[in-house]
Amino acid sequence: MSETAFTFAQRVSRLKPSMIRELMKLMGRPGLVSLGGGLPSAASFPAEALRAAAQCVLSQAPREALQYATTEGLPALREWVAERLRQRGLAVQATQVLITSGSQQGLDLVAKLLLEKGAKVAVESPTYLGALQAFAPYEADAVEVACDEAGPLPESLHEVAGARALYLLPNFQNPTGRCIPDERRIAIANQAKKQGLALIEDDPYGDLWFDQAPPPPVAAHWPEGTVYLGSFSKILAPGLRLGYAVAPAPVYDLLVNAKQAADLHSGTFAQHLVIELLRTGMLDTHLGEVRAQYCLGRDAMAQALHSYMRDLATWQVPQGGMFFWLTLAPKIDAAALLPQAIEQGVSFVPGVAFFATRPMHHSIRLSFVTEPADRIEQGVAALAQVIRRALATQSGQAQ
Numbered sequence: 001m002s003e004t005a006f007t008f009a010q011r012v013s014r015l016k017p018s019m020i021r022e023l024m025k026l027m028g029r030p031g032l033v034s035l036g037g038g039l040p041s042a043a044s045f046p047a048e049a050l051r052a053a054a055q056c057v058l059s060q061a062p063r064e065a066l067q068y069a070t071t072e073g074l075p076a077l078r079e080w081v082a083e084r085l086r087q088r089g090l091a092v093q094a095t096q097v098l099i100t101s102g103s104q105q106g107l108d109l110v111a112k113l114l115l116e117k118g119a120k121v122a123v124e125s126p127t128y129l130g131a132l133q134a135f136a137p138y139e140a141d142a143v144e145v146a147c148d149e150a151g152p153l154p155e156s157l158h159e160v161a162g163a164r165a166l167y168l169l170p171n172f173q174n175p176t177g178r179c180i181p182d183e184r185r186i187a188i189a190n191q192a193k194k195q196g197l198a199l200i201e202d203d204p205y206g207d208l209w210f211d212q213a214p215p216p217p218v219a220a221h222w223p224e225g226t227v228y229l230g231s232f233s234k235i236l237a238p239g240l241r242l243g244y245a246v247a248p249a250p251v252y253d254l255l256v257n258a259k260q261a262a263d264l265h266s267g268t269f270a271q272h273l274v275i276e277l278l279r280t281g282m283l284d285t286h287l288g289e290v291r292a293q294y295c296l297g298r299d300a301m302a303q304a305l306h307s308y309m310r311d312l313a314t315w316q317v318p319q320g321g322m323f324f325w326l327t328l329a330p331k332i333d334a335a336a337l338l339p340q341a342i343e344q345g346v347s348f349v350p351g352v353a354f355f356a357t358r359p360m361h362h363s364i365r366l367s368f369v370t371e372p373a374d375r376i377e378q379g380v381a382a383l384a385q386v387i388r389r390a391l392a393t394q395s396g397q398a399q
């Protein structure tokens with residue numbers, strides 16, 4: 001007799017839990033300084049405005065807000081997204097906007113259309129772990145494109161010739177915090193166009209800039225070859241589970257079909273809430289507050305790193321987003337330090353989680369938006385001590 005009634009599909013072997021989610025189970029300790037999680041600051045959520053919007057929606061349009069809706073998304077929200085992207089330099093019509101259940105769903109839907117067993121998908125080195133997870137079940141092979149501190153090297157794209165797409169994070173990348181400069185965006189788009197390499201541009205952090213808005217999206221330089229993904233998670237709240245995909249016509253229709261099969265449409269109530277919120281005009285003020293708060297966190301972390309780690313690691317100071325990326329001495333295995341760091345009261349994410357093929361074991365991602373300034377300093381100081389001790393032990397062993 002068979003032990004189980006379930007015979008799983010081949011792809012199931014590719015479904016892996018995120019290392020970060022696994023780590024978060026360890027990180028539930030009271031008092032732990034959390035520099036690990038990639039969660040937006042809960043203090044920034046516009047709870048009051050959402051309460052008022054919910055009241056308004058439920059009293060004025062309860063039937064519509066609680067009913068099924070079209071797969072593409074509510075027209076007012078699609079129009080708002082198109083207008084916002086036009087302001088950022090991307091010529092978009094509302095008919096090209098598909099409202100998704102977070103940009104994570106956008107990644108899954110694009111992967112469903114483009115990837116299959118034996119296909120290649122090119123990614124940055126390092127890249128967003130959630131994208132690697134989204135691509136994995138489609139049994140394609142993720143291949144890394146050579147990058148420097150400004151992002152993927154256009155001249156390296158020929159090394160991934162034949163890939164179905166290049167997955168790109170233009171703004172304040174998760175995990176490195178880097179932002180691709182305008183000239184590099186143009187060069188990447190031109191090279192991709194020359195090679196016929198489709199682009200998947202994932203941009204959940206573009207609104208979280210500190211001093212200066214980032215350059216226009218890469219998609220602006222090759223709209224026919226790019227699927228652009230955006231999100232309301234980092235500008236309002238991730239619990240709304242709302243994002244969007246913008247795609248050229250033939251791809252758009254297929255994305256709609258794929259979304260319909262996946263979940264019919266994104267939550268109608270959440271869409272109504274966001275439309276009501278945007279109608280009040282609160283977003284720009286709200287975003288100003290989030291940027292100011294995150295910028296304080298960035299400054300606190302830059303200061304703490306300078307005080308405690310300048311002889312232990314190298315980093316670039318991010319100009320937006322949520323993360324610092326540290327490169328340690330090559331002999332350090334950051335993952336091996338995590339239990340000691342947690343023992344010392346601080347968490348981080350080992351950089352190894354973010355590589356598709358060639359992991360850099362001596363790297364670390366730190367978030368500067370979860371903790372207040374004084375705790376950021378406390379956490380960085382504790383982490384520095386752990387690294388220093390590991391270095392001392394290793395040089396002791398080497399003697």
Ligand SMILES: Cc1ncc(COP(=O)(O)O)c(C=O)c1O
Binds near residue numbers: 101
């Ligand atoms: C680069 C990147 N893409 C996509 C996502 C998923 O965001 P969403 O909440 O819109 O699904 C995240 C979340 O952290 C992210 O960092």
